[in-house]
Amino acid sequence: MADSSVFPGSWRRESGLPIGLMLIDGKWVEAAGGKWDEITSPARRGEVIAQVPSGGDEDVDRAVTAARRAFESWRQSHFSVRQRALGRIADALEERTEELALLTALDTGNALRTQARPEAKVLAELFRYFAGVAGEVKGVTLPAGDKQLQYTRREPLGVIAGILPWNSPLMIAGFKVPAALAAGNTVILKAAEDAPLSVILLAEICAEHLPDGVLNVVTGEGRVVGEALVRHAGVDKVSFTGSTEVGRGIARKAGERLAHLSLELGGKSPSIVFPDAVDDSLVDGLVLSSRISRQGQSCTAGSRLFLHEDVYDEVLDRLAARLGALAVGDPLNEASDIGAIINEKQFRSVQGYIDDGLAHPSMRAVLGGRPPADGPLSEGYFHVPTVFAGARNDFRLAREEIFGPVLVAIPWRDTDDVVRMANDSVYGLAAYVWSHNLEQALTTAHRLEAGWVQVNQGGGQVVGQSYGGYKQSGVGREVSLEGMLEGFTQIKQVNVNLPR
Ligand code: NAD
Numbered sequence: 001m002a003d004s005s006v007f008p009g010s011w012r013r014e015s016g017l018p019i020g021l022m023l024i025d026g027k028w029v030e031a032a033g034g035k036w037d038e039i040t041s042p043a044r045r046g047e048v049i050a051q052v053p054s055g056g057d058e059d060v061d062r063a064v065t066a067a068r069r070a071f072e073s074w075r076q077s078h079f080s081v082r083q084r085a086l087g088r089i090a091d092a093l094e095e096r097t098e099e100l101a102l103l104t105a106l107d108t109g110n111a112l113r114t115q116a117r118p119e120a121k122v123l124a125e126l127f128r129y130f131a132g133v134a135g136e137v138k139g140v141t142l143p144a145g146d147k148q149l150q151y152t153r154r155e156p157l158g159v160i161a162g163i164l165p166w167n168s169p170l171m172i173a174g175f176k177v178p179a180a181l182a183a184g185n186t187v188i189l190k191a192a193e194d195a196p197l198s199v200i201l202l203a204e205i206c207a208e209h210l211p212d213g214v215l216n217v218v219t220g221e222g223r224v225v226g227e228a229l230v231r232h233a234g235v236d237k238v239s240f241t242g243s244t245e246v247g248r249g250i251a252r253k254a255g256e257r258l259a260h261l262s263l264e265l266g267g268k269s270p271s272i273v274f275p276d277a278v279d280d281s282l283v284d285g286l287v288l289s290s291r292i293s294r295q296g297q298s299c300t301a302g303s304r305l306f307l308h309e310d311v312y313d314e315v316l317d318r319l320a321a322r323l324g325a326l327a328v329g330d331p332l333n334e335a336s337d338i339g340a341i342i343n344e345k346q347f348r349s350v351q352g353y354i355d356d357g358l359a360h361p362s363m364r365a366v367l368g369g370r371p372p373a374d375g376p377l378s379e380g381y382f383h384v385p386t387v388f389a390g391a392r393n394d395f396r397l398a399r400e401e402i403f404g405p406v407l408v409a410i411p412w413r414d415t416d417d418v419v420r421m422a423n424d425s426v427y428g429l430a431a432y433v434w435s436h437n438l439e440q441a442l443t444t445a446h447r448l449e450a451g452w453v454q455v456n457q458g459g460g461q462v463v464g465q466s467y468g469g470y471k472q473s474g475v476g477r478e479v480s481l482e483g484m485l486e487g488f489t490q491i492k493q494v495n496v497n498l499p500r
Pocket of ligand 1: 163164165166167168172190191192193220221222223224225226227230241242243244246247249250263264265266267298299401403429469473474
């Protein structure tokens with residue numbers, strides 16, 4: 001049984017099991033259909049840690065009605081009112097960072113120290129950032145002559161459905177909620193099946209500072225409650241983050257009714273190492289860009305490692321030594337660098353890729369391999385960092401998003417060739433370039449088909465930067481001021497014939 005002190009005191013308990021509820025119109029409710037979903041621990045197979053409502057059509061309908069009603073006054077409130085509310089939420093989130101982080105570590109399996117706590121901090125920063133730019137939702141005046149007043153207004157879209165993945169639920173909620181609210185929209189968040197707990201707590205914190213119905217949260221299965229949101233005529237925009245496969249289906253359904261849509265999808269990001277880049281900071285950077293501390297469960301993981309032939313062996317040796325020294329273990333333990341894979345399905349999927357790599361005649365594991373079969377790690381969905389040498393860009397492990405702690409190292413010699421290989425992917429979310437020759441690094445960065453390129457660093461995401469994918473990694477941008485304006489507002493042109 002999970003340590004119950006991790007859960008907020010306000011959550012109901014039945015036979016010792018904490019129960020998180022849905023927030024609809026300012027009230028905490030069960031599903032109209034009376035169904036529940038069990039939330040299980042990634043770190044201890046089969047352990048149920050909480051229950052949440054398994055929402056359906058009726059719950060979505062109630063949430064949409066509430067959000068539509070709340071929209072009328074929220075949109076008309078002065079921007080400074082919305083700004084102050086978001087600022088107060090940012091303060092409250094900061095005060096409750098630890099609670100948010102603990103719940104995140106518990107249901108996502110992301111290690112508390114390296115992942116869950118930093119994510120909870122970024123959430124507060126995102127609310128503060130969008131509070132700050134709330135006054136930037138403004139239009140322009142046109143040079144239409146003395147007899148005309150012509151101007152534009154940026155108006156909110158209406159009700160936004162934010163559909164979240166499980167890998168970093170708070171950060172992704174932070175990409176959507178404060179931006180949408182700052183611009184005057186109301187929101188219905190759909191938490192991921194496997195990781196709803198911290199999203200429910202986020203709603204609890206927000207609700208103290210928002211009018212009823214401005215932010216609603218529903219839980220349950222994607223193909224039920226998620227689909228009901230996508231199809232509902234009262235939802236003006238679907239802002240989806242998740243897999244490319246599900247995103248494609250959502251785009252079809254939202255497209256049928258011509259709803260606004262943004263998609264943040266999967267990735268298979270290249271990381272290109274030039275020979276002049278090899279030093280300790282490169283190895284630290286590659287550890288970060290690999291997102292192995294998040295079990296590789298990151299859409300921006302630099303999982304295709306393109307190493308120049310001259311430094312191929314050296315970089316692999318040094319990287320394997322660093323990754324091999326990271327501690328895999330209980331996500332709630334401060335000593336753990338790496339936590340657990342979210343669930344059995346993902347665990348098996350990652351294992352399938354590892355088995356493929358181990359059986360491949362050209363590849364060899366320079367680190368890791370199959371997960372531990374006994375000992376404490378075998379009690380949860382723990383994979384160990386795994387690096388395959390001898391890969392080619394056309395191998396399955398180099399083409400598909402593994403979403404596990406698995407890297408493939410691909411040798412290269414010619415710059416044109418490596419750029420061609422890096423771009424030879426259906427994805428285009430992130431990329432990494434490593435070279436101390438800035439001209440070489442920037443020329444390469446500009447040639448890459450990716451929405452976010454980092455040079456000589458692996459972390460470095462800041463609130464306010466543009467975030468989104470090229471190609472099948474997504475449509476639209478989030479996180480930034482431009483993302484807020486383009487993603488959560490529409491332009492109205494007003495032309496006034498002035499009296500003589
Ligand atoms: P997923 O696509 O399985 O699910 C995402 C969300 O969609 C969940 O809330 C799920 O319940 C819901 N959903 C599922 N079917 C639905 C349907 N038919 N209609 C409406 N909603 C539905 O993704 P996941 O497994 O939770 O997350 C992992 C994926 O997300 C990876 O591919 C990863 O790359 C991607 N991701 C992308 C970004 C980004 O910013 N580009 C960020 C994080 C994760």
